[in-house]
Amino acid sequence: MAETSNKADYLVGVDLGGTKILSGVFTTSLKCVGRSKMSTKAERGPEAVVERIAHCVQDVVDECDLNLKQVRGIGIGAPGSVDPENGKVMFAGNLGWKDMPLKRELEDHLGLPVFLGNDCNVCALGVHEVELEGKPKNMVGIFLGTGIGGGLIIEGKLYSGFNRTAGEIGHMLLEVNGPKCTCGNRGCWEALASRSALFRQVQQAVKDGQKTLLTSMLGDDLRDLRSGDLRKAIKQGDKFVEHIVEEAAKYTGIAVANLINVIGPEVVVVGGGLMDALENEMMPVVIETAREHAFPGADKGVKILPSKLGDDAGITGGAVLARRETK
């Protein structure tokens, strides 16, 4: 519970995903004082989603015994291709959005300044500022979830490149004739090591007759499979699941090595829901494989760390964005 104050001393961070909206209230020193969660319901259309975001923000502010006047600004990370300057989501496949003026719409609803960024960029900002205290000059943030995304901090600042697509690291091709990816290519990192890739491999193998504890846990169709189930199965000695997760960790280690060779970061942070659920199983393999594959000398002194922020990375980064923009 936050102390009552009449000054606009709070920040709100929002993480807009294809299935859920997370919001969090933060102090200006970036301490989280409350969280709220709501389903996105993208199928109801953009207007309804904007209302739900506004609702989720109002809920969390009220939950903290605050009112909107005490909020200085709102930072929001949105999926897909985002234009931060104009506050627009240019394209977001999983929301079915195109050219959506999210900043303006939310400002109309809430009467507060809203700042927008790509979801993985915003997560990287949160990790850099809160988890690493803004220290590394150059950082790569990797987020393993349904897909794989990234955010780059270069010379201390979020870097998004010419088309604001820098950090589309999930579509780095690692295996020329590898499995098909949603982007149309084959062998992208995302098609080899994301949660969707793991689930697809498990489901295909079960269909082909593979025995696994997962079916006794969840039934043959594995409809409700979650990342945590993979961890449980491994803990119970399921060698098949262990192997699939280990392969994904190896590909991730190779991708980390590629990123170290190309970008030369001081720190690589690996986060996201999949890593959160399988950190103990994946992270040692990721680090070992990355060190093996980095160009000699390129990984010297480079830290490869799991993110501790987990699901909070997005709302934290949103608060960082809001703080930066309202300073």
Next chain:
Amino acid sequence: MAETSNKADYLVGVDLGGTKILSGVFTTSLKCVGRSKMSTKAERGPEAVVERIAHCVQDVVDECDLNLKQVRGIGIGAPGSVDPENGKVMFAGNLGWKDMPLKRELEDHLGLPVFLGNDCNVCALGVHEVELEGKPKNMVGIFLGTGIGGGLIIEGKLYSGFNRTAGEIGHMLLEVNGPKCTCGNRGCWEALASRSALFRQVQQAVKDGQKTLLTSMLGDDLRDLRSGDLRKAIKQGDKFVEHIVEEAAKYTGIAVANLINVIGPEVVVVGGGLMDALENEMMPVVIETAREHAFPGADKGVKILPSKLGDDAGITGGAVLARRETK
């Protein structure tokens, strides 16, 4: 021939390679007025090589009817891992150098300020400043030769990252179980598409009984094989050589797509000796493959260009470095 002047109005750029030293005299507006070339003779040891570099610089200055007093500074690109701040070559495998204070040694020999950079970084600087007139904010320079190296311009400046190894793009892994690379890994871009990779593939295939025009041109051992011979064989209808070069171009296109996805540059320039010799054969395939594999939207408006500087990229970049540092 340069006009006589008593002011230090000239710059010298040096490109130090494992087999040859190139030097060039440039006006302060970066026009090249003379070039010189000498073999490196790395086997004679570092002292001998430094003397040869000094000799090569003196030769080209004299050739231009100038003297060293008319030279403002010398910029040099050296292979391997380079520490520009301390003017040292930390490690260069093909020269057999370790911890070599090249800047100080050359300054002692020539009595002029010397500035040092990694060879591919210096080439990228030359391409950016002279070929692209310093315009693109973000650029990736790719140099295909015996190996594959790169240089990154980020926010208008040469970017070398935490260990000064950013741009070690040749060791980006593209094919998990691909051919062995000199770095110890398998499937690096350099092991798939460098001049050494192409020559190795040709020589292995010939050993395995493959017929090619190259053997009638050069004899069965192909000892004197050069990039230009591949071009000649293709022009004469050698489908085997055409296929090998096309595969290398495809891998290069995939690597370009990866770099576009990760870094989001405005321009990608592809240069180096191999590209210089095989531009017509490789570049259209590189561009087509890169466009096919880039993440939708990420390559929009991104220029993918061959470098026209060819072998002059290194000496030009050296002059740019010298000009920048003596301003």
